Amino acid sequence: MKCFIKLIRKHFMNLTKFSYSSILILIAVVFISCKKNDIQLRFVVISDIHAGAYRSHENLPRTLKCLLQKEPLPDAVFVVGDLTNNGWPQEYDELLETFSDSSIVPKDVAVYFMTGNHEFRDIIRNSETYPDMTVCDSTFGHDVRIESVTPIERYKEKIRQPLNQYIEIKGYPFITISMTDGDNLHGTMPDQEVRNNLYNDEALKFLSEKMQDASQNYPEKPIFLFSHLGSSCTCFGTFPQDGGGQNQFSSILDNYPQTVFFNGHSHFPIGDPRTIHQAKYTSINSGSAAFPSGEIYYIPNPLIPQNRYPEVTEGLIVNILSDGNVEVERWDTFRDEEIFPRWHLKPPFNSSQFLYAERDGLPGPFFKDDAQVTCFIQGNNLIIRFPKAIDNEVVNHYTIDFLNEDGDIFYSGDKFSDFYLNSQMPGVYAIQIPIGKKAFFKLPICNKIKIQVTAVDSYSNKSKPITSEPVAIPSVFLRESL
Known part of the structure; x- marks a missing residue:
């Protein structure tokens, strides 16, 4: 019975939409697997x-x-x-x-x-x-x-x-x-x-x-x-x-x-x-x-x-x-x-x-409708926060794009999803990016930037991106990053 309850709980955690019939089928499958x-x-x-x-x-x-x-x-x-x-x-x-x-x-x-x-x-x-x-x-x-x-x-x-x-x-x-x-x-x-x-x-x-x-x-x-x-x-x-x-x-x-x-x-x-x-x-x-x-x-x-x-x-x-x-x-x-x-x-x-041949991972990952990217300056760092995306298997990583005022990407990098932490995988990611003298990329000469986040699965399928509101970069950091 413990096995049965544990497997049911695990499977439900991965479901976003389900019907009564799908629940009954799932219960039957899990019950059989526990024998x-x-x-x-x-x-x-x-x-x-x-x-x-x-x-x-x-x-x-x-x-x-x-x-x-x-x-x-x-x-x-x-x-x-x-x-x-x-x-x-x-x-x-x-x-x-x-x-x-x-x-x-x-x-x-x-x-x-x-x-x-x-x-x-x-x-x-x-x-x-x-x-x-x-x-x-x-x-x-x-x-x-x-x-x-x-x-x-x-x-x-x-x-x-x-x-x-x-x-x-x-x-x-x-x-x-x-x-x-x-x-x-x-x-x-x-x-x-x-x-x-x-x-x-x-x-x-x-x-x-x-x-x-x-x-x-x-x-x-x-x-x-x-x-x-x-x-x-x-x-x-x-x-x-x-x-x-x-x-x-x-x-x-x-x-x-x-x-x-x-x-x-x-x-x-x-x-x-x-x-x-x-x-x-x-x-x-x-x-x-x-x-x-x-x-x-x-x-x-x-x-x-x-x-x-x-x-x-x-x-x-x-x-x-x-x-x-x-x-x-x-x-x-x-x-x-x-x-x-x-x-x-x-x-x-x-x-x-063979059930696992020629897979493409579709449908790809997606963010919930209310998902938002927030970013702000804290000390000498730019803090970026965003919620985890959803995938039918796993989200492999997130591509973080830095946009100037014209919407052009001036820097990009990837954040691993940490899916191998399983139950301890973050629900919300917080990334600390050094700016100013310790920055690892040059900030553009502009007043504000935006952060765009795209979820990517193991087969390189991408979600629709979510984008932050503009964040102002203090001029002192712009000078130090040159």
Whole structure:
């Protein structure tokens, strides 16, 4: 009953107009989704733990408790790479201490790991040349001695699992593929040559053979695949400008539309509808259990770049139902809030049943009729306030245009909507813009300016803009900004 009430409340929060018939349909759908005995198999997917990084000792236990304390208990957890921040022994120890705590991960839950690029940080690779290297790491508060082992040797020693695995759980196939190189990815925008050498021939051969085995042994079922990097230009976070994605899997996976491919790396928020992509197969970004990536990656022109939010951690719960449908739950694990709607993958698992292919996000976002932009001078700052807009999925960002007295735009920037804060997302945005000597743009020689705000969704659909009344800029600020 608690599940039923919670889901009803969540869905109603997203509705602006509804009829009695739509309410009855919604209640029926939610009631069916809450029937626990419909779930035949259940597993968790998390990525980018970065053990040893800031707050990892808090974020990982919180994330696992959020996902594993939901009923029914999941059968397995898949950790899609970047287990550690540097691949250091102490970081693996922190990771394994959490996963071995039965109060966090019940002993009946199987856990499967794989490598990401952070397991190949340069400091370990360099230790092969400098075996006596000692480095100072502020995370642990003391010097850390790096032993002369390769990243893969360290992974195998600590994790004690094969790099690549083929697993069968309750009559469904699962494949995990580990990166075999990764240091060239770190801190750069890798070119295609680098992207095509992150998984060795052994890993690709394993993937090809096991995909064929799974398709023959389970011809009517999905094949669940996990790896740190996704295929280029599929789900959110795998495009070249995102710094993630590679092309080594495409020639294999294009032949298997029943593939459901979970990946990580980008730290892009899973509340974005582009997190799921369907074309030749299904790709899903699993977010990050550590922190989101900087907003510069997913808005065009940040007005005032923000720091990363440590209060954003995410993960997935995947349900296989008795009718063969696959249901994907997205969770804000910091707030213990589900991100709606759930995604549904339907049999037969081929392109004829893809619900998330070729989406355009329409209808676009809009402001309520009484929405207003207000702006005023406070000290050495221009304060801009406006209410959040409404979208059928999420508003990605707001474009803030600065207009002179003739109505021409003399400066423009974007404000991220903070949709990944979910229930704590602002209802009203307040932006503080420095003017005068600390201004980051020149004010025009005019007495008054206006501020125009346009909401933009994840597919670049735009709302009708709302515009402020003219605001006078004191002449002293005009002189200082020249």
